[in-house]
Structure formats: structure tokens, C-alpha cells
Amino acid sequence: MKVFKLKTDLQQYLNDLRAEGKTIGLTATMGALHQGHLSLVARAKEQTDVVVATIFVNPTQFNDPKDLExxxxxxxxxxxxxxxxxxxVLFNPEVTEMYAANEQWHLDIGALEHxxxxxxxxxxxxxxxxxxxKLFDVVKPDLAFFGQKDYQQVMVISRMVELLSLPVKLVMCPIEREADGLAMSSRNVHLSAQEHQTALVLSKTLFWLRDHFSVDEMADLQxxxxxxxxxxxxxxxxxLELADGETLLPATPQSKSIVALVAAKVGATRLIDNVIVK
Incomplete structure (x- = not known):
């Protein structure tokens, strides 16, 4: 595996591969990798010639400096x-490689943002x-692979691709779970054994919703x-929300797909999970 820290070095390397007719797959991560991330790499290997993983803990998406730290x-x-x-290929840049000082960015992604x-x-x-x-701009992937666990993130990135007419196809890959049902997450390392047990209520409730789902009883089930x-x-x-799978607004009987999404803190650790119920 080749490891790059600089954008220009990575771009040169990928340009040469592209010139040979190779297709490029991207899995963008913040590191602390687990089987969920590795399943994205496996999927990318099946569908593209060259798999690029990125590890970058992105400061602009953290609300809490302590959480970033x-x-x-x-x-x-x-x-x-x-x-x-x-x-x-691994691209593992420093913050200064990805951001200039006082950089501004705003993209109107509508209701999805709030x-x-x-x-x-x-x-x-x-x-x-x-x-x-920025990562799409550097890597210029043919396909980019994201996990369903961050369902809303996939919707947001999909909206960005649409708004900016980016030449990349997104592939959403299924959630990888621990044997007991807990969705794999880099944050799970912060859970004590007792908290891990407590956290199982999230996946158990989502599976219960999926197994009992009926459009006529959505409000009651939620x-x-x-x-x-x-x-x-x-x-x-x-x-906990039963949401329209395309807009993430509250689901209606007319919604073509419906997803149940949950977020909660267990101890000091914030966890999210979801399951497609229809």
C-alpha cells in the first residue's frame, strides 16, 4: 500500500493510473478503523481497480473541541x-494540507442540514x-463508498454531488454490526462493558420497529x-424518527422508502444507528 501525505503527490500517482484506464474507488474515513470501514474497502475492491482510503480527522465537522481532541x-x-x-493507497494529510487559514464554505443543502x-x-x-x-477534488474517484450507519451523511453528500454536478457515483454499503447487534463505530472504544450492554437497546428497538412495521401504525410505533x-x-x-428514506422528513404513507433513525448518549459516548424498515 502506498501512503501519501501531500495532495500533489497523490494526484500525480492517480493521474498515471487513470491514464492506464484504471477506475478509482474512494473510502473516506476519520480513522480508528473497524470492520465497518474494512467492508467499504472490500466493496470498493470488487467494483474498482484502485482503492484509495483517506484518514483525516476533520476539524470543521466537530461542534465540541473536546470531542475533536x-x-x-x-x-x-x-x-x-x-x-x-x-x-x-492511503491518503493521510495534515490539517494544513487540507485547509488554508480563515477558509469559508457554505453549501445550501436545504432541510437536510437542520x-x-x-x-x-x-x-x-x-x-x-x-x-x-476537497477529497473528491483531490482523488477524483469514479465511485465513492459510504456506510449506511451515517445514513443522513450519505443523503447530504448525495445532495452535494447533485448540486455541484460532481462526476462521482455514491455507493451506500450496509451497516456492519457486532455479534450482539451493536452498530460498529469508532466511538464504541469509549464504552465500558456495562455501557456496551446498555447501548444494545438502540439496535434492539430498531429491529423491533422493522419487525413490527406497519404504515398504518407509524405514529404509535415511533x-x-x-x-x-x-x-x-x-x-x-x-x-428516534421514522423518516422518509429520500428526504429524511417525517415518513408518510406515501413514502417509497422509510428508515428508522436513532441517536442517544450512553455514558459520555454519543451513538447513532438506523435500519431501513420499508
């Missing part, structure tokens, strides 16, 4: 995992679109799911 950065371990997964995650993390999706646009999570000891509930 404590975000795990086990780079040596991440490199080993990517090598084992057969990744071809719903659900956007409501609890104001400004987050401006930071996400800012960095993903309330029951909310009760299950908000009454669980040790859980600081934020939201």
Missing part, C-alpha cells in the same frame, strides 16, 4: 488493517460537505420505540 487516532494500527484488507443530526450538531454537515468536496429507549436506564435519549 479525544477522537481516537491509532494510525499505525489503521495502516496495518488497510494493508491486510488489500487497500492500494433535521435529526443537523439539529443536534449545528454546522456539522457544512464541515462534512467541505471536506468531502412512540413505543421512543419509550423503549428513553426509559432505558443509563441512556440519554436524543431522537
Amino acid at each position: 479525544k477522537y481516537p487516532r491509532p494510525i499505525a494500527h489503521d495502516i496495518r488493517l488497510l494493508e491486510q484488507a488489500g487497500c492500494d 433535521l435529526l443530526e443537523g439539529k443536534f450538531r449545528p454546522g456539522h454537515y457544512q464541515g462534512v460537505t467541505q471536506i468531502v468536496f 412512540q413505543q420505540g421512543t419509550d423503549q429507549i428513553s426509559h432505558a436506564p443509563g441512556v440519554d435519549f436524543e431522537y
Whole structure:
């Protein structure tokens, strides 16, 4: 696996591969890799000739400086995992390589910016679109692979691609879960054994919603799911929403696809999860 720190070096390398007719797949990560990330690499290997992973803890998408500071950065371990997964290229730039001083960015992505995650993390999706646009601009991937766990993020990036007419196809890959159902996340390392057990209420409730789903009883099901999570000891509930899979506005009987999304804190760790119910 080739490792690059500088944009110009990476671009030169990829231009040469492109000239040979090779297709390029991108998986953009913030590191602290787990099986969920590696499943994106595996999917990219199936569908493209050259797989580029990026590891960059993006400062503009954190609302809380403490959260940014404590975000795990086990780079040596991440490199080993990517090598084992057969990744071809790693781009691991410094902040100064990706951002100039006092850079401004705003993209009007409409209601998506203020719903659900956007409501609890104001400004987050401006930071996400800012960095993903930069990475797309550097790598110029044919396909970019993102995990369903960040469902709203995929919708936001999809909207950006549409608004800016970017020549990249997005592929949303299924959530990878622990054997007990907990969605894999880089934040799970912060959970104690007891908190891990407590956190299972999120996936259990989502699976219950999927198994009992009926369009006629959506409001009632959402309330029951909310009760299950908000009454669980040790859980600081934020939201549970049955949303339209295309807009993330509240689902209606006319919604073609419906996704149940949840966010809550367990101890000091904020977790999100979702499941497609229709």
C-alpha cells in the first residue's frame, strides 16, 4: 500500500493510473478503523481497480473541541488493517494540507442540514460537505463508498454531488454490526462493558420497529420505540424518527422508502444507528 501525505503527490500517482484506464474507488474515513470501514474497502475492491482510503480527522465537522481532541487516532494500527484488507493507497494529510487559514464554505443543502443530526450538531454537515468536496477534488474517484450507519451523511453528500454536478457515483454499503447487534463505530472504544450492554437497546428497538412495521401504525410505533429507549436506564435519549428514506422528513404513507433513525448518549459516548424498515 502506498501512503501519501501531500495532495500533489497523490494526484500525480492517480493521474498515471487513470491514464492506464484504471477506475478509482474512494473510502473516506476519520480513522480508528473497524470492520465497518474494512467492508467499504472490500466493496470498493470488487467494483474498482484502485482503492484509495483517506484518514483525516476533520476539524470543521466537530461542534465540541473536546470531542475533536479525544477522537481516537491509532494510525499505525489503521495502516496495518488497510494493508491486510488489500487497500492500494492511503491518503493521510495534515490539517494544513487540507485547509488554508480563515477558509469559508457554505453549501445550501436545504432541510437536510437542520433535521435529526443537523439539529443536534449545528454546522456539522457544512464541515462534512467541505471536506468531502476537497477529497473528491483531490482523488477524483469514479465511485465513492459510504456506510449506511451515517445514513443522513450519505443523503447530504448525495445532495452535494447533485448540486455541484460532481462526476462521482455514491455507493451506500450496509451497516456492519457486532455479534450482539451493536452498530460498529469508532466511538464504541469509549464504552465500558456495562455501557456496551446498555447501548444494545438502540439496535434492539430498531429491529423491533422493522419487525413490527406497519404504515398504518407509524405514529404509535415511533412512540413505543421512543419509550423503549428513553426509559432505558443509563441512556440519554436524543431522537428516534421514522423518516422518509429520500428526504429524511417525517415518513408518510406515501413514502417509497422509510428508515428508522436513532441517536442517544450512553455514558459520555454519543451513538447513532438506523435500519431501513420499508
